[in-house]
Amino acid sequence: MRATVGLILLAVIGVGVGISLLAIPFGAPKTEIGDYYIENAREDTGATNVVTSVVVGYRAFDTLGEVTVLFVAALGLGAVLATAGGKRGRSGVEPASLILSAGNIFLFPLILLFGAYIFTHGHLTPGGGFQGGAVIASAFLLVYLSSPGKRINESGASLTESVSGLVFVAIGLLGLTHGTHYFLANFLPKGALNTLFSAGIIPVIYCAIGLKVGSELAGVVDNLMEETE
Amino acid sequence: MSLGLLLIVAFGGSLLTYLLGKVSARTRDAFAVLISLALVVMVASLYGKAFRVPFYGGFLGMPLVLRIDGLSWLFAIAASVLGCLSVVFSLGYMKGKERTSFYYSMLLLVIAAMLGVVLSGDLLSLFIFWEIMSWSTFLLISYNGGPALAAGMKYFVMSFVGSLAMLAGVLTLHGSFGTLEFTGVAAGMSSASPGYVLAILVLFGVAFGTKNAIWPFHAWLPPAHSEAPSPFSAVLSGILIKMGVYGFLLLMFVIVGLRTFLSLGVGRIEFHTVLSIIGAITILLPTFIAIFQNDAKRLLAWSTVAQAGYIILGISFGTSLSVAGGMFHFLNHAVFKALLFMVVGAVEYRTNGVRDLDSLGGLIKRMPVTFIVAVIGVCGLIGVPLTNGFVSKWLIYKTLILERSPFLAFAALFGTWGTILYSYKFLHNIFLGQLPQRYEDMERAPFTMLLPMTILSVVVVLFGVLPGIPLAVIDTIGVSFGFESLHVTPWGIASDTGALNTVNMLVAALVGLVVVWCVFRSGARSVSVGQADSYAAGAAVPRDKYQYSVRFYAPLRRMMAPYLKDFVDSFYMRLAGWVRGLGDGLRRIYTGYVGDYVMYILVFLAVLIFVQIAWSPW
Amino acid sequence: MIIIVSLLVLAMLTAAVAALIYRDLLSAVIASCLVSLLASILFFFLQAPDVAMAEASIGAALVTAIFVIAIRRTKRYEE
Amino acid sequence: MVSPVLLLAVPLGLALCVPLVGRVSRRAAGFVPVIASLFNLVVSIRLLPTVLEEPIVANLGGFPPPFGITLFAGPVGMLLSALIALAGLVVSLYALSYIKTGPTVRYHTLYMLLLVGATGVVLTGDVFNLFVFFEILCISSYALVAYVGDRAGIEASVKYLIQGALGSALLLIGIGLLYGLFGTLNMADIAARIDSVDSVPVFVAMALIVVGLGVEAAIFPLNAWLPDAHSSAPSSISAILSGIAIQVGLYAVVRMVFTVFGASSVLLFFVFLGLLTLLIGELCAFAQNNIKRMLAYSSIGQMGLIMFALAIATTGSVTGGLFQMVSHTLSKALLFLAVGYMVYRSGSLEISSLEGMGRRMPLTSFAFTIGVFSLVGLPPFIGFPSKLLIVRSALAEQGVLLQVLIGLVLLATVIEGAYFFRVIQTVYFKKEEGQEARQDAPPMALLSMFVFVAFIVVIGVYPNLITDVLESGASELLERANYIGSVLG
């Protein structure tokens, strides 16, 4: 019954959306803004990855908001789980096999390094702070799986979160006082294209984001795994 | 004397009273009396003046203005005097009750708001003061708790409906004429279409009619009057509901204008006749409901509704005599009804809150002064010659007969007969008959209660004997409305149309008294016989068993009771029930299951899209 | 090319339907993980390597992990 | 030069500091929101005069409008941001004494981020940025609703989250359609390209966006989460949710419909929808015995009224609608704050359990009464001029339809008055059984309530204090061309 009604509703909505899609032909070039970004991104931001230049350059404010969303979710998750009270511990995850835990010792720093690579090269290659952060978090996830007793250093994680977030905001505010006097303006020298130390504030921000996302996601996993009796 | 200062004293006094109450109860009481006295003096000093003062630059672009003229002075003086007397009466009545600071503060606030209402020079400030009056009244009515809560609620809802109708009216006028000052609106109204004027009259009529408790908007009044603290009942019945009268007078004769008002109607049905008939209905039904009340205050409350009917009948009939009668009756009713409520208050005070007519009786021996003032008040209420009620009712009867309205005249007279019945019941069941044993060692009413009652009873007689004093004021108001003058003399009215001379009555009454005295003197001396001797043949029977005031008018009641249900009230109650039922049903859509909520969201979206695709109305 | 894409889309939708149907939450999560993975491949075809990376690392890996943890702490089967 | 971006950046930075401060002292963490709100209040008020003359358009990152994200600080934005800051300030003062248990540091951080999200929504000039800030607002609300962690809180939060997340997804589809159709995300740029919403694609995009935002704005069929969430959250959060969050949601809807879509043809529908929301909210509240739930339903009703007023779309009515927003924020927040401690002392949410509160908590009850009077629209409190403006502007329109509708609005007001005054009677005049000792709310909480009371009375008596801002706000909302011009031109 519910499913039938639901399908009818979805059909109606689908027809509406379908008609709208006719006006958005798939695969046709259409936006001036996209063209503008592609044309000018290298000059404006110094990044060769246009997506990065959009994410951390043109629409950096969105990204600030997005980082905040993740921050909010991590905090909220902590708050929701913390109110249960009781003593903390972890159970339900059996100790992993020797291979996994042993391999993890080697794997963990490598994954971390890989994550760092991803976010430091965000302005040059695909990837960036979010992807890198996720990779870092998955390194921690691996640790949790292999050795259940291990816990993230919570205060360290929250310190990283706060400080890297503050770095982001501070860079934004510095833009207000330096260079072109706009919030989040790229006031650092842009350097040569396609080199690691280029694109002004973009790599700095992406590093901050990477650390922040990594610590937040790791914290999320950690919090969720935590058993409260 | 500036009007702004007057209002500042009034409103500021109310606030200060509350704050002083936190310091010392005695200071507060003295201060409250002082403030109310000051208001009387200030209002009195404004006699005969007519001017306007803007006092607020622009409330959302609408300037607020105060003004005074004869009409507003009349109501202002009535409000301030009654208010003052009520405060004095409260000194005794409220002693030892809780939250007295709140009570005094609210009482003064109501008085201040009433003064604001009558001194307003534009409709917006009228509305603002009207609303302040409404909510402060609500708080005072609910003050007693228990059944007073329902009473307060009923009052608030009905009066809020009225105020909002008024708000709609006020803002419609603002939309049409761009001004809210009485003169400006009046100028605009003179050229407005009759339908428009009628609509405005109806909107305001709901507000004023509710406050004035004309049928079918009276349902709030009986519970509210009976459950409020008695000194406040006096204010409520005496002056507060008369704000509706003020509103009607203002609306009909100042804003709409006499000529337009009288010619207004749909086809052959004239608006003012309809209003008169409503007035007549308001006289008849409540009068007979009042007869069967066993609660002294409720009886008076229904009586108030009925008397309000006279006033409406008078002013809406629209001749110079009737309008003068209506206005005079307002003044008289204010005096004697306040007096009677105070009487009940005094009785309540001494009997610890008993006001059930079946269990009182014989208090004449314990409260003689109260009894005397009660007799005077009741005489005024009935309209015995040489009391004020007679004059005003006479003016109304006279004009009804002169203008050949037999039905209305009959209704008015019939109402008076009913008034006699319930007034007598009131007087008898409280003061005459057996004194129940539990009241054997009751004390007299305290001075602070006797003083206001005495003053009011003096006024009842004064206005009855010298009706020229108030009629002179009323006459000038009538003239300002465009009526012809009444030719008032101190003893009555000299013109052909409404000749009235109290000197003749005074002489007749004196002669009658002398004759009766002679007759009684010439007969044998009366012999006093113990009650038990004649009723119980000397057997010792507990006296309370002989309380023959119980179930007064029982046969009449059996006869008429089925026809005297308050259909309007039960309709309102059912309406309230429906609204609650509707709300209760509607909230079932919030089922608590989130899948349903998701469904709502998608249904809404789908409907939006479907309508657009199918009809594209947007 | 279009055939491959169509097949991938079909597979993705099938996985989504599987997520709808499975009463075993763990299986449903795996199905939704599959949806993410296939979506990530499609993103790659749509010339969005950044997004593909993000979807793979966040949408497929991390989200699935969180789901699994949550399911372990609650209940595996729909009642 | 004070830039409106400070209104977002500084509180955001401070919010990130809260966990750091919390390490030093948990108590000190509570003061950070106070400081941030105070900062925002000062900046907003400082910017108001400037904004009245000409809206400030801040291009973030220094990129010109269609390419970068812009903040648009017009009169409406500044007014609402000042309002958010004011309510935020007062409620954070209240929370200093109210929030004692649980992870308080997290509470204060989330609370600040909620305010940041709300401020962002009202200031942004970019559709996608709106979405992002909207999410900050919503997600922090979900978490805060569940803050206490009791059964009701968890249940309400779960329901809220599901509906909210669904709404966000729809919103995002709508934004995607907009981008596909017009190739831009800047509100003014989109607005410049839309003539009417007659064509199905534009309409579908609008429908999706309206539904997505409408979930937060408590428009009638989308508001089922509201009574649960607002009644189960801690009272300080209820105050912010009722006073700020849903109004910001409504602002977003209005901004999209008025400015971006210029959908004047749909407005009549919104008038009816507003009326329906109003009536349903008030009727449901009338049948409630749970005080906080009653307040929540009353919020739905008020949102309906605001929507009704805004959708009439004359200068007067939009002014009235904005005024009503201000008045609703102040009054409803005050009511929730007062009820918070009343409920805390009585230990039950039933209205009947508030008997005798007038004696036990006189000042709190007084504040509550003022809030009720104001909300019902009695003079001399702030609710009166706002309702007056709405009714006046609706009556000034020709046409019987609006006059009938305004009759219904007034009827709903009567219902509102009835249920609120019933509570007043319970608080003051019901004779309670046992006499409990007098114990009022703590001084900090009282202080915060009386700040609201002061505003309610002062603006109620001198509405002209804010009408200038409101009127230019109304013209900002109504005159699309000016908006487009000041951003793009």
Added chain:
Amino acid sequence: MSFLHDYVYYIGAFGLVAIGLLIILVKRNLIKLIIGLSILDTGVNMFLISVGYIRRGTAPIFSRPGLEPDGMVDPVPQALVLTAIVIGVAILALALALAVRFYKTYGTLDLRKAKELRW
């Protein structure tokens, strides 16, 4: 075939959206609902990316110096989707935390059994 050519991505995207909505609509298990949300999110993201696609375009990265800007796909939707993915994961994480708490409080994940707040 040309229909597929034009619409296969849209079909995929909105197919996911529809299935996601359906899951939210008909399922009562909270975690299942959250899975539905996740699928819905993926669908929306896919839609956004397909809006930005340009036929025969290349990724908008100047990884080699010689690349021409002409044939690149629109970078904006990709940037939006990056944001949207993270926001989605944020909501999911919070939702799952709530689900865990919900289970602890009610002993079930069935939303029909949690109707204490209603009317």
